[in-house]
Each structure stands twice: as structure tokens, then as C-alpha cells.
Amino acid sequence: MSTSRPVPWPAPTTVAPVHAEVSVPGSKSITNRALVLAALADGPGQIDGALDSRDTRLMADALGTLGATMTWDGDSITVVPGPLHGGEVRCGLAGTVLRFLPAVATLADGEVVFTADEEARHRPMSTTLDSLTALGADIVGSGDPDTPLPFRVVGHGGLRGGEVHIDASASSQFVSGLLLAGSRFDEGVTVVHEGAAIPSQPHVEMTVAMLREAGVHVDVEFNRWHVSPGPVRARHRQVEPDLSNATPFLAAAAVTGGSVLVRDWPQTTTQPGDQFRTILSDMGAEVEYHAHTRSLLVRGTGPLNGISWDMHDIGELTPTVAALCALATGPSTLSGIAHLRGHETDRLAALEAELTAVGCGVTQTADGLVIDPAPLHAPDGAVWHTYADHRMATAGAVLGLVVPGIVIEDITTTTKTLPDFESRWQQMIAG
Structure with a gap:
């Protein structure tokens, strides 16, 4: 059994746009x-x-x-x-x-x-x-x-x-x-x-x-x-940088109206995380790839659009994308992800439970989620449960940037793929 002890973590909230350059470790x-x-x-x-x-x-x-x-x-x-x-x-x-x-x-x-x-x-x-x-x-x-x-x-x-x-x-x-x-x-x-x-x-x-x-x-x-x-x-x-681990940082630019540049982004790759830039673009963010510096820049330009996306090939991105959809101006449908019920946890049930707890409308379908945004708030004493799932933890952190009071149940779950997530997140907010 896991020996890690839950470490509740108040997710940092920012009233200012995030502007930062970040790097992420290997895939x-x-x-x-x-x-x-x-x-x-x-x-x-x-x-x-x-x-x-x-x-x-x-x-x-x-x-x-x-x-x-x-x-x-x-x-x-x-x-x-x-x-x-x-x-x-x-x-x-x-x-x-x-x-x-x-x-x-x-x-x-x-x-x-x-x-x-x-x-x-x-x-x-x-x-x-x-x-x-x-x-x-x-x-x-x-x-x-x-x-x-x-x-x-x-x-x-x-x-x-x-x-x-x-x-x-x-x-x-x-x-x-x-x-x-x-x-x-x-x-x-x-x-x-x-x-x-x-x-x-x-x-x-x-x-x-x-x-x-x-x-x-x-x-x-x-x-x-x-x-x-x-x-x-x-x-x-x-080893290339882990593009899936970069997605919460890029999402931070989109939800705060800021800009985040990720260094050493490969021009061609087999990593599914590369598709996140297309999702961000569809949601209304500006996305630029700079080949000469091998970097990806995302700018938040305003309200996020709802999307309809088949996530079958990029299921690992679903928690971060779902967090963005909860902050969009219209409903979203994420499909092709029935297999996420057999991941670290049942990710579809987990996302439904946690997004509903902060006020978002969420309905599970046979192979995905329908997300109907509403004004979000974290009830006093509420905890964003992580289910021993690192991507649930980082999705909560993304929402916490703009929803005050979100407390992540166990931020140490991020050590599965990104051991120093907390310090990197704080450094990003600090610019």
C-alpha cells in the first residue's frame, strides 16, 4: 500500500495575470x-x-x-x-x-x-x-x-x-x-x-x-x-521534456489572461501532450511555436470557449482540459475516454464529483463528460480530493488560480511524475 500521508495544500490564487517562463523535466x-x-x-x-x-x-x-x-x-x-x-x-x-x-x-x-x-x-x-x-x-x-x-x-x-x-x-x-x-x-x-x-x-x-x-x-x-x-x-x-506535465502551466496563462512560455518544446514528437496546444487554440487562447528557440508560448486573450473534443488519444490530458472547460463561457463535451475509468482512479467519476462540488454542472456519458459551466466557488472547509491521482491534483491547482479557497487534499500525489510541482507552481505565479 501507499505510504504517503495526505498533505492538504491551499491552492494559490492570483488576481493578476500569470507571466512566466517555465521548464519541465523529462518525459x-x-x-x-x-x-x-x-x-x-x-x-x-x-x-x-x-x-x-x-x-x-x-x-x-x-x-x-x-x-x-x-x-x-x-x-x-x-x-x-x-x-x-x-x-x-x-x-x-x-x-x-x-x-x-x-x-x-x-x-x-x-x-x-x-x-x-x-x-x-x-x-x-x-x-x-x-x-x-x-x-x-x-x-x-x-x-x-x-x-x-x-x-x-x-x-x-x-x-x-x-x-x-x-x-x-x-x-x-x-x-x-x-x-x-x-x-x-x-x-x-x-x-x-x-x-x-x-x-x-x-x-x-x-x-x-x-x-x-x-x-x-x-x-x-x-x-x-x-x-x-x-x-x-x-x-x-x-529525453524530451514531458509535455503532459507542461499542460497545467500553459493552462495557467489561459485562465488568468497571462502568458506562459515553456522552453525546449520539441518541433516534432510522439508525445500526446503536444495536442494540448490545439485544444488551447480552439478554446480561444493564442498559441505560438518558436522554432528558433524551441519554445511554446501561450497567451490568455479573454473568455474561454466551450469545446467538443474526442480525447481518445490524449486521455491523460482530460483533468486539465476539464478544468478549463469548467471556466469556459459555454458547455463542452469530452468524449472517447471511457477507458479513464480504469486509470489511477475512475477519473470520470472523480472529475464529476470534484467539479460538481465547486458548482460546475457535470454529466457522465457512456464515454466521457458533458461540462456545463457555472460560477465556481469553494465552500468553506471543502477539499478537492485527489484520489491518489497526480493529474487530479494539478487540475485542482489550475482552478485554484481563479477560484479562491480550493484546498488540494494531497499535493504529494504529483511526485508520481513531477516531484517539485509545488515549487514550480509558486515560481510561475511569482513570474
């Missing part, structure tokens, strides 16, 4: 994929610009438990692969650890036990476990389909691999987890998705791009990925 998604590939590589590698957060430390510690050597030096990590062996993998709340490492564990010589925080124990896992079993893995489940953790992967030093048909409509991580380790399977792996559209498709594209950068041969067709058997080449990687 969690890229860092954790890079760690897996480096641990499976044919020699030592280095990752620069890595994110140092709870999720990435959990991934590094887990791979260290399985046999790799991880040496941190600031935001650089040197990874020396080693023979994989058994041990306990503590997943915390990290979906990437939970869904990526069972495939790696099949290559170990020994038994690997997977445990996690209480809040993660109900996250969907059957697709990962069933697909690995179909590929020849020896897995001992918890015996409770509703609570898959803890489970054990009995590694025999390798896996047959081959073709497997899965339903990844609940999470793109089911696909990425198989692809990342697939080149080390005897027959490689062919993953065929059968079901509704895969959410967060850009994350699968990120996985494919990083595999190819490591010399792994990947063929992609519609809903079909084939990874050929072969080595993962060791390399020196540079």
Missing part, C-alpha cells in the same frame, strides 16, 4: 521506455534528461532487482544490463511498471513477484497476463480476477513468443509491454489487436519509434505489430 513515458530498452540492450547505455520521479524510480529499481545496474547522476542514468533473475517488483501506482515488466520477467531465470499500492490493485491486467500465457509464459495469478495483484511470473530464461491476439481497448500499455520485450523472445512477437480503438495510440507510436532507434525491426500494419527477434542495441538517449 515519464520516454524515460520508462528507455529504461526497459537499456536493461535489455547488448551493452551499457546512457539516458540524459531523464525524469527523476516516483514512477521512474520504481521502474529503475524494478529493473535493478531483475539484474540491471542503474547509476543516477542528476538527470542522467547509466544502465549496465546484466543476467535477468527473480525478485520482487514493486509497481507502486506506475502503470508502465505494471504492464511493461511482466514481459521482461519472462526472460528472467527465476520467479518474479509483482506487488503494487492498494490503489493500483484493481487496474485491468488480464490482457497482459493472458497474452503472455498464450506466448508460453508461466504465470501464477492471484486467483481473484477483480484484484489481479499480487501475481508471479516464473521465468525460465526466455520465452517462445510468436503471434498473439489481444483486446487492448482498455490501455495502449498492453501493446507496448509486449513490443518492448518482443525482440528478445525466441520467435519475436506479433501483436494483433481485436476490439474497439486503442486509447492513447500515440504512446504505441512512441514505443515503435524507440524500438527502431534501438535497431529493432518493427513492421506495422493496421492493428498489427510485428517485432523481429534480434538484439536491442545500446545507445545514448536524450
